[in-house]
Amino acid sequence: MFQTRSARLRYHLVAYTLLILASIILMSPLFFALSLALQGATAAPSLIPTDFTKLDWGVFAAVFEQQPIIARWIANSFVQASGVTIGVLITSSLLAYALSYLNFPGKTILLFFALGSLMIPFEVTLIPNYLFISRIGWKDSYQGLIVPFLASGFGVFLLRQYFMTLPRELYDAAVVDGCGRLRYLWSILLPLSRPALATLAVYTFLSTWNQFYWPLLVTNSNEWRTTQVGITIFRNFEYAVFNIQMAATLIVMLPTLILLVLGQRQLVRGLTAGALKG
Amino acid sequence: MKKVNIVLSLILVSMFVAMSLLVTSTAMLQDATATPLPTITSVPPVQKPEGAIEVTFWYGLGGLLGNVVQETVNMYNQSQDTYYINAVFQSSYDDTINKINAGLASGDLPNLAQVFEAGTQRMIDTGSITPVQELFERDGLTAVIEDMEPAVRANYTVGGTLYSAPFNSSTAMLYINRAAFIEAGLNPDEPLVTYDDIIAAARALTVKDASGNTTRYGIGLYAETWFFEQIHAVHDTVMGTPANGRGAERMSAYTYNDPIAVQYLEFQKAMVDEGTAIWYGPGGSTPATAAYANGEVAMVFSSIASLRTLVSSAERAGMGVDVGVLYMPRNPDATGKTIVGGASLWITNVGTPEQQEGAWDFVKWALTPEVQAFWSSNTGYYPVLQSAYETDTMKAALELYPQFQVAIDQIRLADITDANTAHVSGTFVSMRQDVIKAMDDFITGKVASAQEALDAAVAVSNELLEEYNSTVSE
């Protein structure tokens, strides 16, 4: 790969410098949040703590002390986000498959029907959907949190774009060989699309995790709150003091970050499988 | 490929070089040994007793003050076992009333709700509430109403009816750094009264370094409509007609583009133009109060409920800021007083009669001197009842924070009139937005005259108010 050892060294030096620099820049807002969390209850925090011996690490414990129920909120968010993710993967891959492999009238209209769902501001759907869920008695329930989000215009579009990059000949050959269309989807197309599916899964999971207005409306008790709604209880009023709010924000970020690290390995494996050759 | 990677990465890096400099920019000196925020007596939650009637209570006051709400509820739940208050936090004042509005159509309402004063007319218009006046009269408890702080009571009385039970109330103050006053040769015990007093003091308090950069501004200002409302009340001037919306008829037009408002805007702009004030703009309360605690501005307008945080933050910052409070500015001929802001408890007419009784029972319990003293001493809000000041708890709190007495005196400066009580309208929140725009437009020089800026704002406010009134069936 490299002609000389010095070329190799130079390559690594430049590469790591850039990688580390980019990482620091990207992470700095998070360090800043941590810094604010650790400076105690003050209306006048500084960017970097001036005295590192006086950091208030107890702030994280204070979050759990004040709201022990935060564990339940995290669990609720986890169930909701997982349910939505699985549902979206199924509905999106079916519809995207139809859009990219079948030839039928009204295909573009169907694509835009799915895409159109992304263009409608949430204010339009919020109240009617809330009344509907309320009427069928799904408040304070996982189905109320999950079902309205089981289809995603985003997911359909992402998978459609990805499926379109896969060699069409594969499909034609499989169909000629008598492979059923759903079987093709399940045993050839989806395994080939692992990176896109993983991306969609991560995206869907996290955007569901970060929902605010919907869970606020359809949950009425502390037990059914999700994390983003729940942690607003740490936001101070009359006091511009942010330490506990920042600590709580970091705490609920942690499960998603861990999930990301685990999911990342899956992503990378899918990506480097090189399944597209040939 | 590799070269390209590196070139493109360089583009990326240069785009974000700003952010890396951010990390290395200088930090402020700080001392973390100061006293913590006022300690809050911890009252643990109790289990719902067998057979108790559950009463749902929505509240929007979060953070440390929200803990005191929860503790007050816990105290009530411990004190008896007929009712059980289930307090559910609804994210903020705004979201609480949003959720109530959404619930009107689905019938999904709490038995009791804490709503900010901007929501008073909207709550009345829901038609889903029971005025607490009726309940006080039914139970022969009008003495409690008589005992209420007059300014606080007036704030929640519309057309002669007390609609909701006052809960957390505060007023606006001028905070001064007493140490800076002494340093500038001013006497901190001689109150600044008029706009001219403040302008002169701001001049004296402004400090510049050798290179001409301002190291301390006389005053930190920001776009906040609550102060604008205060100024109107201090000068006994209505924000809208008829009668500030407080009479039998609802408000039909805003009139806040008056000389009092023009004078207030010009007062602020004069100091900003002179360089003795710094303008933090809309949403500037956080930086302005932080600058005050750090000694970077010598004066700031803020709520009396911020007193404790400002005292402890000033101590932590270690810049020698000595917190003092003064009245809001007034012209020599002013006859009014400041208004209170905050939130109150609304009893809805949904749920079973037992649940509605439970909500009322909690309100009755909360409006006792001991509970009020607990509430006030732990939060920094006014006690709703005057008799609460006779408790030892309140006496101790006043000894700890003597500045609080100034705030008490300020809302007792004048007899209650419609004009020196906060106005009531169905489009309160939106009106505040319009005033903020007018203030910011004028002070930053986008609009040349204060009158022009206010005229434009009133036109927008009235368009919306008219539309709102047309949708309400009387």
Place this chain on the structure above:
Amino acid sequence: MNIDESIRTTMSLTHTPSEGRYEALKVWLARPRTRDLGRALLYSSPALLIFILFTYWPFFHAIYLSLNVTNNQGDAARFNGIDYYLRILALDGSGRTEYVESIFLSFQFALMVVPAAIVVALGLALLATLRVRYIEVFRTIFTSSIAISLASSGVIWALIYSPSTKATTWLVELLQIGTPSLLNSDSTALPAVALMTVWSGIGFNFIITLAGIQAIPQDLYESAAIDGASGWQGFRFITLPMLSPILLFLVVINTIGSLQAFTQFQLLFMDRAQTVFVHQIYRAFWNDNRYGLAAAMSLVLFAILLILTIIQYRVFDRKVHYQ
């Protein structure tokens, strides 16, 4: 439709009408396109059901609401015709143009965010394909912003921009904007929110771009290298074309996303009057409970996004290189 088929269809139509129609239907049903239509409906039914129930039903309800002034329950209180639309588009003769200005501001915002977001993501993705050890760690770091909600990053950035933390004071002084914070000045407020939005979207855009780059067959580069292609040529003639479906996806999604952005404005613009269109919708809906106006604004935004997406799709989908 092949010629035989169309002849047969035309022929059969000349027979007795009813029999002819039946025949035609049979022919039509037997065509592959028709059979595919049946399959397509079957495959798409789960998603369609959800879309219709939870998106398009409320959407049609919103069309009705937008023609009315609503009461506090969100029901139509009085018919208003197209007055809200005229007001939004500044055609009502009042001379007030705040909504058109917000739309303009939204476009400015999208123009700042979309190109920057994609260029940064592309740069990071190329960086993340460097062949060094521990590259997975860096990939995770680059993706991490996806895990941080807009609400959380909005709070963090509000403090970064706040003059009280002094984090951006140097920039304020450098630019000489004469206000305490970047967010106070009309010239820097929008770029400041755009920067925060780009940061917040890095994780998502990066991961999609990386997936796209990784999907490009390596042998393309190898044969190009044998033909003496430079790194730049490899990027220009292999990476970019092969990545084009993904880039189209990112352009469309980021455009929609940035024109729909409001959380960051709610947190960073707070009470600022001059703001983007979706923030205006948010205020009309939540602060004023003007559900009719909010619905009308939403439909205007929908129309704008639809037209934009159709244009992007028309212009790019042909140029996009699908396999």
